[in-house]
Amino acid sequence: MKTDIHAYIEDLFKGYEETPELRDFKEEIISNLMERIEDLKKSGMNEDEAFTKAVGELGNITAIADEISKEKRKEVIGKMYIEQGTKVDWKHALGYVTAGGILFFGIISALTAYFATGKIFIGVSSLMPFLVISGSAFIFLGLTQETKRNYPMPWKRALLYALAGGTLLFGLNVSITEYLSNHVPSFAAIGTLIPFVIPAACVLGFLLLTEKKRHKPWVAEEQKILMERYAETYAQKYSNPEYLTARGLLSGALWIIAIAAFALIWMIFSIKYAWIAIVLAVAFELLIELWFHTRKSE
DSSP: OHHHHHHHHHHHTTTSOOOHHHHHHHHHHHHHHHHHHHHHHHTTOOHHHHHHHHHHTSOSTHHHHHHHHHHHHHHHHHHHHHHOOOOOOHHHHHHHHHHHHHHHHHHHHHHHHHHHHOOHHHHHHHHHHHHHHHHHHHHHHHHHSOOSSBOOOOHHHHHHHHHHHHHHHHHHHHHHHHHHHTSSOHHHHHHTTHHHHHHHHHHHHHHHHTOOOOBOHHHHHHHHHHHHHHHHHHHHHHTOHHHHHHHHHHHHHHHHHHHHHHHHHHHHSOHHHHHHHHHHHHHHHHHHHHHHHHHHHO
């Protein structure tokens, strides 16, 4: 009989990480099952009936094993995070120092040009080449450096990110310089963004959409634990009809009032003031969600 009970418990906890806590828990269950089966046999049941009834009285014991497994996983992940030290190699260290020096030199040059001429657009334009070079370098170095959480990105892909970021910085700097110079209309200054910002944004969008995960294994496990915790916290709430009904009615009433206030303010004053009603509605929507979440947690 002990062999059957042991085999049943081992099969029940198959797939769980074997830890000292889980082993002690299983031994305790086996001991309690054997005692209960003996009591049931003394009351007149045969061995099979006693085993079936005793097992049925256990309930959902795997929930305890889940907690044991999660605690062990969190302990291991926490240990890995603390011990996972990644030093900056000399190439990246030299790159960071050089990029920082270029940026610092650019700031000093920009301030010098501004105080010498009294014209802010000259100062901003003086900063441009140093900002673009150092900004691109920081992007490239940051992406190709290994961290506690991520593996380094291939240098060719990181270079594309750096070039797109540099182009974006260059376009913004040109536009701001044109705007501050007062030599061109505001719309023309904004228009100078088009040949720089749009191509850079397209390249960045493509890179982000095709990006592969560079997380280390322990980070993926950490995210899995967080998702499990999120599912446990919110699954029951959002499957509760009473919660959904109350939440929906309150949200619906809020937006009916917001739309009515928007139309009323628009007619009485102006559309530029009417948007205040929508902004307030969004804020109240967030407060409602926070209130329901706090209420559920309690």
